[in-house]
Every structure is written in C-alpha cells, then in structure tokens.
C-alpha cells in the first residue's frame with residue numbers, strides 16, 4: 001500500500017498545470033517533426049570551442065568558483081554586468097542594486113516571494129510569457145491581462161482595471177512587461193507608452209517588472225530607453241539574461257532594482273538555491289572578460305535576422321495571406337499569427353499530421369483568448385526547415401478554409 005499523496009499536496013500543487021511547451025517537447029523529438037514551438041536559441045551557433053576554452057578559469061580561480069559563493073553573485077561577473085549594461089541602464093548599476101539569478105525566470109519568482117500575497121493581482125500583457133504566468137500562479141496571484149497592439153501593451157486600459165480590482169477589495173502589486181520583441185507577440189512598447197506606464201506605476205504605487213531577455217537581439221530600428229533608465233521613483237526591477245546572447249544552459253540571469261527590494265529578494269534566494277551556480281557564473285564571466293560576448297553579438301543578430309526574413313518570405317509565399325494576420329517583429333525570436341476563420345485547435349491537429357509544431361495561443365492568455373492565434377518561433381529551426389514547415393502549414397490552413 002502506498003501513501004495518499006493527494007492528501008499531502010499543497011493547494012498550488014493540486015492546481016498545477018504543466019507548461020504546454022514542455023509537454024510538446026516530446027512530440028518535437030518525433031523523427032521528421034519541424035518544431036516552431038519552443039523559444040530556443042539555435043544550438044548551431046553555440047560557441048562550443050570558445051566556451052570550452054573558458055574552462056581555464058577552473059585552474060585560475062577554481063578555489064573560488066568551486067566553493068559556495070555569495071548569494072548575490074560572483075563579484076567579477078557582477079562588475080562586468082554593471083559595466084556592460086550601463087548604456088542601457090542609464091548608469092553603472094551599484095553592487096547593492098544587482099543580483100545574479102538562476103536564469104532571468106528566477107527574478108519573477110523572487111519578486112513574487114517578496115511582494116505577492118495569495119489573491120493579489122499582477123497586471124500583465126495579454127498574451128504574455130508562459131513561464132512567468134506559471135510562476136505567478138504558483139504564488140497564488142491573480143492575473144489581469146491588458147491587450148497589446150503594435151505599440152505594445154495598451155497602457156491606457158490599466159488605470160480602469162486597477163480601479164476595478166481595488167474597488168473589489170483586492171490589491172495590485174506590480175505590472176509585468178516584456179517591452180522589447182515581446183514573447184509571444186513580438187511587439188515593442190513605444191516610448192510614449194513607456195512614459196505612461198511609469199506614470200501609472202507612480203500614481204498607483206506599483207512596481208514594474210521589466211523583463212528584457214531579447215533586448216540585444218534587435219534586427220531593425222533603434223533601441224528605445226529601458227523603463228529602468230527612465231524611472232525616477234525606484235519603481236522598476238529590470239530582468240536580464242545570458243540565455244539568448246550566450247546559451248540558456250548556463251542558467252545565468254540577473255536583475256537590477258532598488259536596493260530595498262533586492263535585499264529581500266536576496267534573502268529569499270538564500271533559501272531557494274543558496275546562489276546561482278558560481279561555476280557557471282565563473283565560466284560566463286571568463287567568456288565575457290575575453291570579449292567574446294561583445295564580439296559575437298553582431299553575428300548572432302545577423303543569424304537570427306536571416307531566419308526572421310526567411311520566415312517572413314515563406315509566409316508571403318505559402319500562407320493564405322487574406323486569412324492570416326501577423327506583424328514582422330523588429331527583433332527577438334517570434335511571430336504571432338491570427339487566423340480569424342480557423343480555430344487554432346483544428347489547425348494544430350492538421351499541422352501535427354503534417355509534422356509541424358507550434359504553440360497554440362490559449363495558454364499565453366492570463367484570462368481569456370487565443371482561440372484563433374498561435375506562436376511561431378524562427379530562432380530554432382534551420383532555414384530549410386522554416387521553408388518546408390511554413391509550406392506545410394500553408395497547406396494545412398488552406399485545407400481548413
């Protein structure tokens with residue numbers, strides 16, 4: 001006889017839903033399957049030899065990086081991040097305002113531990129990144145989704161939603177935004193809306209979590225200032241990541257924010273994982289110190305721009321363009337498609353028959369939506385796969401129209 005686990009699970013565990021993307025990964029391994037699902041970097045451009053050479057640091061600083069380290073991060077890496085990000089942050093972030101995390105996904109988790117009570121609301125873009133939605137639910141948060149257009153989140157809708165939430169006796173703690181090349185939509189928050197968002201945070205005493213892992217993967221246009229650099233009220237926590245510019249396997253991200261909040265997050269992190277792997281931080285630091293990060297960035301951007309352009313051309317060539325809406329993203333990894341006359345569930349079934357995977361829209365929506373929408377990632381498949389996969393997707397769509 002085994003014990004009754006059902007009686008032991010927490011409320012959050014009992015309600016837990018697995019990430020639909022992780023669930024799909026097993027189908028993605030089916031022979032011949034072309035996956036546009038997971039938002040993964042292209043492993044063909046991982047810097048295998050350069051990164052292997054960085055393991056020299058084990059000989060030179062092994063006694064430190066193989067030891068337990070300080071929770072807030074490996075000091076040389078913190079110093080590098082502070083210098084490297086200064087142009088985007090608008091200043092050299094001070095040591096006390098910087099925390100190295102286990103991937104940037106951990107930033108949301110530590111912030112949720114620090115500010116979210118069960119039942120509190122978080123304002124998010126709708127749709128938004130699945131990973132953070134799942135973490136927010138782990139903390140018992142309620143999500144209030146604000147729609148996006150080509151200029152990002154329609155921030156004018158936020159005050160009305162806050163008033164509604166507050167008049168029902170609930171609290172809003174923060175606004176979560178992915179301002180550049182948003183996951184999943186690909187849109188970028190305009191300068192005007194960035195200003196308004198900060199004003200709203202100030203007026204309603206809210207924090208902003210600025211999640212910006214794609215910032216450096218810009219193909220066209222000019223960088224816009226980060227919310228962090230525009231903030232005068234200590235309201236922004238900025239999350240950055242090495243996942244897209246180096247490799248996600250290192251699991252090294254960071255956040256910059258007001259010292260008072262970072263101190264709380266750091267103490268929570270002590271109990272979560274002691275610190276992000278100091279060994280991984282040491283390797284990442286060595287890679288950055290040798291100048292590889294900066295040197296390789298232009299070719300990484302070019303590599304993904306080519307894939308974005310191949311996907312754009314394939315859409316024009318193979319999709320029934322009168323029946324599908326999409327916008328060319330200026331950076332990042334994703335296209336977001338809308339098929340008003342086709343249900344995504346039906347398209348997904350047909351697509352899988354034709355050995356194509358994408359992510360259906362629904363799980364990205366914190367509230368309702370996504371029945372006619374889906375996300376296509378162009379960073380992972382090869383150029384040949386993009387062409388073949390989009391051709392088959394076009395056939396699947398035409399069969400359903």
Ligand SMILES: Cc1ncc(COP(=O)(O)O)c(C=O)c1O
Nearest residue numbers: 103104105129178183241243253
């Ligand atoms: C918007 C967004 N935030 C955070 C992450 C997580 O990144 P990391 O690998 O740094 O945890 C991702 C990964 O895809 C993402 O798309």
